[in-house]
Amino acid sequence: MKIMVWDLIESVSNALDMINSNLSEHHGKVAYISMRIGTMLGMGNNDIEKMIYAALLHDCGVFTAGEANSIARFEFDTSANNHAEIGSKLLKGLTFIEISEIVRFHHTPWKHGEGAGARDGRPVPFASHIIHLADRVATLSAVNGNILLHSRDILETVREHADTVFHPDIVAVFHELAQRDSFWLDVTSNDVKYLVNSSIRSSSIDIGIDELYEFSRLISNIIDYKCRFTATHSIGVARVAQAVSRKIGFSSAEGILFEIAGHLHDLGKLSVPAEILYKPAGLNREEMAVMRSHSYITFAALRKVRGMENVVKWACEHHEKLDGSGYPFRRTDSELSLGSRVLAVADIFTALSEDRPYRKGMCKRDTISTLNSLTGTHLDPYVTSTLVSAYDEINDIRALYQKTAFDIYMEVLN
CATH class of the missing domain: 1.10.3210.10 (Hypothetical protein af1432)
Known part of the structure; x- marks a missing residue:
């Protein structure tokens, strides 16, 4: 029996999106934004694919609608919501894709460089910082009306948090992406997961x-x-x-x-x-x-x-x-x-x-x-x-x- 990893992860990602009906296609949006940023930063295909899978499952430690509503706010108290830590523990059981550390640190603020490492001395994966920004952008994109009417405000909010919340290099790449109407229309498309899958299909893993x-x-x-x-x-x-x-x-x-x-x-x-x-x-x-x-x-x-x-x-x-x-x-x-x-x-x-x-x-x-x-x-x-x-x-x-x-x-x- 051979199963495509993408098929499995997409099925779980779709179910995770159902926990909060206000964040439709949230995990797909995060995966797409992360993919686009990673590509522009010149990340290797394997690293991008691993980051995509982490993005598709990043909120697997959220168990209730209350938790989902809490993290749906742009700024929330991470000390009161340990879903990233729980998600990381769950994902440690996966041996064929090592993404638990990426998920663990996906809400780590940059803090002028302090966020490059964790308190226990371990380095924070760069992919975690990409997913952090992508996650917050995806949350801000859940608006009524045409996304193009809100894109400038979203960009400005992200830029205001450069070097404090978000890695400045990632913000710079996002600023370039955000100039394109096509980027925003892709993010809010019902086909956003298809767009991601189309980009990695040639390297998808069988299990x-x-x-x-x-x-x-x-x-x-x-x-x-x-x-x-x-x-x-x-x-x-x-x-x-x-x-x-x-x-x-x-x-x-x-x-x-x-x-x-x-x-x-x-x-x-x-x-x-x-x-x-x-x-x-x-x-x-x-x-x-x-x-x-x-x-x-x-x-x-x-x-x-x-x-x-x-x-x-x-x-x-x-x-x-x-x-x-x-x-x-x-x-x-x-x-x-x-x-x-x-x-x-x-x-x-x-x-x-x-x-x-x-x-x-x-x-x-x-x-x-x-x-x-x-x-x-x-x-x-x-x-x-x-x-x-x-x-x-x-x-x-x-x-x-x-x-x-x-x-x-x-x-x-x-």
């Missing part, structure tokens, strides 16, 4: 199954870390799906694909406000409509990733039901693959077993009773009975991996 698994774990953390009660949900679903798939005859290689699907299945929840996700009572009609959209958004975010069509299908169909009453596609028994049925059982089993703000995790008897009550109408009988017959073994696997994942979660946030 294999190991790197895909690694990246899917990163995605699951970005999704789940929005709340401590779900901080390990996706890893739980992934391990249960893998265990059940092996019990019913899938190969070990296919088992890894089930884990990846489990890591990705709730990607669309990045678009759901935290107050809906973690409401301690039942959802009203409007809230339920928002919640029901998340599995379709998972599908929309991942469908462009070439080479993992089955994984995407399993991930986005985990709320479908045999009787056709599920969502988002209203698939029926005859339309649902065995893989989708495995994910559906794994998701419900894991959710029932976990503590939530409004209840404790269910005991074995209640979990089995609930699963059996859903069998035949919602859940596949064969898959459900396979899990129930190996309940203790599979639940021990879930509990072990979720405990380990929770320890990592606490380490990242602290």
